[in-house]
Amino acid sequence: MAETAGRDDPVLRLSGVRKSYGSGTAAEIEVLHGIDLDLGPGEFAALIGPSGSGKSTLLNLIGLLDRPTAGAVRIAGAETGSLDDGHLTRLRGRAIGFVFQYHYLLPEFTALENVMMPLLAARGRPDVQMRETAAELLAQVGLGPWQHHKSNDLSGGQQQRVAIARALAMQPMLVLADEPSGNLDTQSADAVFDLLRSVNERRGTTFLIVTHDPRLANRCDRIVELVDGRIVSDLANANPVHRQTREQTMQSGAP
Amino acid sequence: MSRLLTFEWIAAVRFMREGLAQTLLIIAGVTLGVAVITFMSALLSGLQANLFRRTLNYQAQIVVLPPEDVARSLRDTGAARSAAVVQPRTQRLHSIDQWQKLRGQIAGLPDVVAIAPVVSGPGLAIRGDANKAISITGFEPESYLRVIALGDKVVAGTANLTASDILIGTDLADDLGARLGDKLRITTATGAAQTLQIAGLFDFGNKGVNARNVYVTLRVAQSLLDVAGGVTSLEINVSDPFIAERVAQTIHARTGLQADSWIRTNEQFFSAISAQTLSNNFIRFFVALTAALGIASVLVVSVVQKSREIGILRAMGTSRGQILRLFLIQGALMGLAGSVCGSLLGFVFLNFWRGIARNPDGTPMFAVNFEPQLFLYAAGGATLVGVLAAMVPARRAARLDPVVAIRG
Numbered sequence: 241m242a243e244t245a246g247r248d249d250p251v252l253r254l255s256g257v258r259k260s261y262g263s264g265t266a267a268e269i270e271v272l273h274g275i276d277l278d279l280g281p282g283e284f285a286a287l288i289g290p291s292g293s294g295k296s297t298l299l300n301l302i303g304l305l306d307r308p309t310a311g312a313v314r315i316a317g318a319e320t321g322s323l324d325d326g327h328l329t330r331l332r333g334r335a336i337g338f339v340f341q342y343h344y345l346l347p348e349f350t351a352l353e354n355v356m357m358p359l360l361a362a363r364g365r366p367d368v369q370m371r372e373t374a375a376e377l378l379a380q381v382g383l384g385p386w387q388h389h390k391s392n393d394l395s396g397g398q399q400q401r402v403a404i405a406r407a408l409a410m411q412p413m414l415v416l417a418d419e420p421s422g423n424l425d426t427q428s429a430d431a432v433f434d435l436l437r438s439v440n441e442r443r444g445t446t447f448l449i450v451t452h453d454p455r456l457a458n459r460c461d462r463i464v465e466l467v468d469g470r471i472v473s474d475l476a477n478a479n480p481v482h483r484q485t486r487e488q489t490m491q492s493g494a495p
Numbered sequence: 496m497s498r499l500l501t502f503e504w505i506a507a508v509r510f511m512r513e514g515l516a517q518t519l520l521i522i523a524g525v526t527l528g529v530a531v532i533t534f535m536s537a538l539l540s541g542l543q544a545n546l547f548r549r550t551l552n553y554q555a556q557i558v559v560l561p562p563e564d565v566a567r568s569l570r571d572t573g574a575a576r577s578a579a580v581v582q583p584r585t586q587r588l589h590s591i592d593q594w595q596k597l598r599g600q601i602a603g604l605p606d607v608v609a610i611a612p613v614v615s616g617p618g619l620a621i622r623g624d625a626n627k628a629i630s631i632t633g634f635e636p637e638s639y640l641r642v643i644a645l646g647d648k649v650v651a652g653t654a655n656l657t658a659s660d661i662l663i664g665t666d667l668a669d670d671l672g673a674r675l676g677d678k679l680r681i682t683t684a685t686g687a688a689q690t691l692q693i694a695g696l697f698d699f700g701n702k703g704v705n706a707r708n709v710y711v712t713l714r715v716a717q718s719l720l721d722v723a724g725g726v727t728s729l730e731i732n733v734s735d736p737f738i739a740e741r742v743a744q745t746i747h748a749r750t751g752l753q754a755d756s757w758i759r760t761n762e763q764f765f766s767a768i769s770a771q772t773l774s775n776n777f778i779r780f781f782v783a784l785t786a787a788l789g790i791a792s793v794l795v796v797s798v799v800q801k802s803r804e805i806g807i808l809r810a811m812g813t814s815r816g817q818i819l820r821l822f823l824i825q826g827a828l829m830g831l832a833g834s835v836c837g838s839l840l841g842f843v844f845l846n847f848w849r850g851i852a853r854n855p856d857g858t859p860m861f862a863v864n865f866e867p868q869l870f871l872y873a874a875g876g877a878t879l880v881g882v883l884a885a886m887v888p889a890r891r892a893a894r895l896d897p898v899v900a901i902r903g
Contacts, residue, residue: 300898303810305809305810305897305898305901306898325815326814326815329809329812329813329814329815330812330814332810332812333811333812333813334812338807338810338811340807340901344803344804344806344807344901346506346509346804346807346808347513347804348506348509348510348512348513349509357808357811358811358812360502360505361502361808361811361812361813361814361817362812364501364502365498365499365500365501365502366498366500366505367498406811410812
């Protein structure tokens with residue numbers, strides 16, 4: 241896959257992606273009707289749309305959690321349709337990070353261990369380097385002192401920060417966030433959003449953020465709107481809303 | 496997180512620790528199952544060993560006898576048909592032809608551990624006015640005592656007889672009013688008679704045997720029963736009582752002599768033992784099945800409870816194989832933990848049982864068999880059962896669609 245990926249390939253390219261449920265039956269429903277979408281390196285894009293418009297379905301296809309009924313999903317130029325489940329799992333682990341609305345940390349593990357988990361799954365055994373990477377990421381999201389807390393002992397905002405650190409553990413080129421702040425109060429939501437933004441700026445990681453909060457969408461560089469399974473608008477946001485400075489973000493440990 | 500453990504092991508242990516109440520309950524279930532199995536097995540094998548000892552104590556595992564006398568009519572048995580009544584022959588006391596050579600030949604067979612030449616036949620024991628029908632057995636102490644543990648049953652005197660000695664049962668001694676050191680006159684149908692001194696008393700715990708059997712040396716029996724230089728049977732022990740029939744058939748095929756194994760001569764006893772073993776295996780199977788179902792049900796519930804986490808793990812790049820192993824390991828660990836605790840509990844049961852199940856004289860009623868390998872088998876078996884039981888839930892977990900799992 242790596243050899244087929246050219247330098248100028250977009251991080252993500254969707255061409256003619258369709259998804260229907262109940263294929264071949266009378267009750268066949270098409271939720272996505274031919275989606276074309278490119279995301280370049282370092283983009284910070286919002287995906288908006290009313291509920292039921294197919295946002296989550298699209299996110300699952302991009303995240304390689306699901307396969308399209310028709311069309312192609314390319315990650316860094318690599319066609320994913322021909323990959324078997326094992327290869328898809330490995331590519332997903334390496335290239336894509338997920339942040340969900342409900343943080344979904346593993347309650348059996350500490351914050352640090354949760355962040356280590358993708359590395360552990362990929363490499364098989366824990367090692368020192370893995371632990372250092374995870375500790376560094378936790379420090380970056382402002383949770384250095386909370387490393388050894390069980391994830392259930394953290395607040396919602398803190399848990400979401402751990403989830404973000406976990407999404408970054410494999411240094412993915414693309415992070416998919418599904419309502420990352422939907423479950424948080426305004427202040428925590430802002431903090432989480434600022435964190436995503438600062439990661440995007442420092443690491444050049446591409447972000448696609450699903451949200452139905454226009455206030456947050458307005459803080460992204462690009463806004464893609466999905467209605468009834470079709471992209472109805474795709475606009476560059478020339479003037480993203482002013483945000484907190486990086487210093488403030490980094491220092492606000494507990495949201 | 497230990498550096499020695501892989502992702503699957505670390506996650507399996509954490510999952511089990513998180514659902515500690517569930518885990519402990521099912522381990523307790525497996526513990527009881529394994530305890531029952533080890534306890535029963537040890538008890539039963541002790542019981543069987545005991546029965547074996549009692550049954551095989553006063554009989555050899557294989558007895559080689561001369562061929563039976565058969566009536567042979569001297570008429571031509573060609574095409575001509577003729578009506579005749581052919582009476583079966585009476586069975587005389589026969590000596591085995593060239594028994595010394597046969598003895599060497601049979602002793603050379605694999606699995607044969609002891610062989611003893613024996614002369615036996617009927618006689619009368621006379622003391623004063625009393626006379627009793629007896630069954631005389633003549634043996635060489637050095638070989639015979641290796642086939643039959645006669646020495647263990649001697650309650651007074653010795654089984655190492657010399658030419659003027661006789662060993663009789665306690666009941667015969669009572670019947671004749673004789674004691675150790677007294678003299679008995681033994682006669683037989685051939686008219687031979689000898690006076691012998693009681694050198695020992697035995698007690699087989701069987702009245703019939705104690706009242707009928709007497710033991711003398713081979714030469715004395717040869718002269719009493721008029722088979723000078725001959726023997727009437729060869730008694731053989733093999734390395735494992737259960738292969739006696741096979742060895743007996745080999746002996747028959749090689750020598751043409753009649754060879755009876757204890758399995759044939761004690762068919763009822765043997766089938767009782769087999770039935771016991773079979774029912775024991777049945778119980779073991781169902782106890783193991785119960786434990787397996789317990790483990791499986793706990794893991795099925797766990798897969799449902801953790802489906803969202805499984806979805807997350809899959810989204811983070813965990814493979815189906817890793818998820819599968821994560822649950823198989825949990826099953827194996829539950830089985831193993833249960834079997835270790837169960838073996839210990841079984842051990843405690845056994846000791847307790849040995850303490851209470853005693854004969855009136857204070858000796859343990861059952862010689863319980865502690866076999867270390869039984870515990871090893873239990874541990875291995877329970878681990879295997881755990882893995883098998885985890886198979887269905889593990890496959891279910893591995894097949895979970897991450898999208899569905901995460902959406903819940």
